[in-house]
Amino acid sequence: MSNQQDDLSALLKDSGETTIEGAMAKAEAAVNSLDSVTLNIALTGESGAGKSxxxxxxxGLQEPEEGSAPTDVNECTMVPTKYPHPTMPNVILWDLPGIGTGLFKPDNYLEKVKYQNYDFFIIVSASRFKANDLMLAKEIKEKKKNFYFVRSKTDNDVTQNERxxxxxxxxxxxxxxNCVANLKELGPPPVFLITANDLQRFDFEKLRDNxxxxxxxxxxxxxxxxxxxxxxECLDQKYNAFKITAWAVAIASGAIATAPVPGMSLACDVTMVVAFLTxxxxxxxLNDESLQKISxxxxxxxxxxxxxxxxxxALADDSLATTIATKLSAAGVAESMCSLVPGAGSTAAAxxxxxxxxxxxLEMVKELYSEAKKVLEMAGVE
Ligand SMILES: Nc1nc2c(ncn2[C@@H]2O[C@H](COP(=O)(O)OP(=O)(O)OP(=O)(O)O)[C@@H](O)[C@H]2O)c(=O)[nH]1
Ligand SMILES: [Mg+2]
Structure with missing residues (x-):
């Protein structure tokens, strides 16, 4: 009984709720948000600035890889084009046509690209500051949307000046x-120097933070x-985010199955745990495609x-459900007769x-983190 009490206290503490129902609702919302929350990010700026x-x-793609945005020294993107993330399709990057190109004249550019649809804008600008960059920034601000000013191709400037x-x-x-001076009438401007060739260099980390x-x-x-x-640093932050969400998955995966004693002795929906670890x-x-690229x-x-x-x-060969059931069974010791129940959505019952x-x-997330860290170390990424 005391174990069950401890379990309930831990569950309430992790969720920050006072009731089991509240904790379950919060957990399900947290887990679902990873798939259902959409993020629409618009990249805008003049043609050739480096948006695509x-x-x-x-x-994480390089042209001409499948699904990548075409890039060219010549005018390239002619209509707003949607690029859902390869493994998180709810995160969408919108490649907008260069301002002033084709039908996208500066005077009604934002209306034409349907500005309402985006969570925020990244204005991309290369080499000299352009009048259109300031105009875009002003109009986006007037429409009460956030913008971030990215000065791209910084690597070129650094190399040229070093010579x-x-x-x-x-x-x-x-x-x-120069960028700050040109944008100063809009208040302290969010300016970030970056190169698309290497996100670790210059200000990309700061941009992400902001x-x-x-x-x-x-x-x-x-x-x-x-x-x-x-x-x-990016890997560490991701690890943190997954660690923080683990409580929610542990609760939500139990909420689905009928628990013998409500809220205390939870069953576990292995499918949900597999989805989280995937x-x-x-x-x-750590998927083959990413690893092959980095290799x-x-x-x-x-x-x-x-x-x-x-x-x-196990993740690579789709056998993780069995591995998890075995681990849960071993960790749950006497209390559990963990088994995969056919037809019950791979629910390890009891x-x-x-x-x-x-x-x-947490143990499995940590293992994945350690492997990812090894990869970064071998690849010489700091
Ligand atoms: N060195 C360097 N070259 C870059 C960088 N970003 C883009 N380029 C090059 O600049 C050229 C134009 O880049 P795109 O990404 O096609 O530019 P865009 O803003 O999408 O252009 P449009 O589609 O015509 O509006 C390409 O040849 C890119 O390889 C960068 O950060 N560094
Ligand atoms: Mg483009």
Whole structure:
């Protein structure tokens, strides 16, 4: 009995609720939000500024990879084009046509691109600051939407100036000052220097931080989890987000099945746990496609190392449900007769406690995190 009481206290504490019903409702909402919350991000700016290239970078794709946005030195994107994230289709990056191109004249540009549909705008600008950049920023602000000013292709400026003996910091300082001065009538402008060729370099991390801070709480994780793992910090933040959500999955996976003693001795819907860990696996870049890409870049066989992990191997060959059931069974010891019940949505029935499910989940997320960290280390990413 005391175990059950401890379990209930842990469940209420993690959820921050005072009743079991409240905790279950909150948990289900938290779990569902990862799939159902949509995030529409618009990238705008002049033709050739680097919008499509940044979209590809944010989706972890490189042209001419399947599903990537076409990029070119010539005018390229002619209609607003939707790029859902490859593994989180609820996160959509919109590649807008360059302002002033084709039918998209500056005077009614925002109406034409249906500005209402986007959560926020990223204005992409390369080389010299353009009158259209300021006009866009002003109009977006007037429409009460947030914008972030991205000065792209910073790598080019740094390289060119280095040839003339100008240090990187000096180049960055000058570009930043120029953008800030041009936008100053709009208040302290959110300016970020980036290169689509390497998100870890310059200000992309800061941009992500700012975007997240400005988003409503339910959309924050969705953005973070959709980005490729471009730095160790990014991986750590993703790990944190998954750890924080584990309580909700542990509760929600139990809420579906009929618990023998309501709220205390929970059953566990293994399908839901598998779905959560699958998200984690893709978000950490442990799927074959991501690994092959990073292996090629680093010239090292990453695939071999991560396949030593039981969880990664099970996710890769679709046998995770059985692995989880076995782990739950082992962890739940005497209280549980954990088995996969046919026809009940892979529900491991009979008294798996909340604390047990949560600890098994956390252990598996940690294993995936360690594998992803190894990959980054081998690839030389800091
Ligand atoms: N060095 C460097 N080149 C970049 C970067 N971003 C884009 N480019 C190059 O700039 C050119 C134009 O980039 P796009 O991404 O096609 O530009 P866009 O804004 O989508 O252009 P439109 O579709 O015509 O509106 C391409 O040749 C890209 O390879 C960057 O950060 N660094
Ligand atoms: Mg384009």
């Amino acid at each position: 290239s940044l979209i590809n970078a944010m989706r 003339k003996g100008v240090k990187e910091e000096e180049t960055l300082r000058k570009i930043r000052e 975007l997240e801070k400005d988003l409503p709480e339910n959309k924050r994780n969705v953005l973070l989890l959709s980005l490729p793992v471009y730095s160790k 998200k984690c696996y893709f978000s950490f870049g 090629k870049l680093a010239g090292k066989p990453m695939l071999e190392i991560v396949r030593e992990s039981l969880v990664v191997k 008294g798996i406690s909340f604390v047990t499910t949560r600890s098994v989940l």
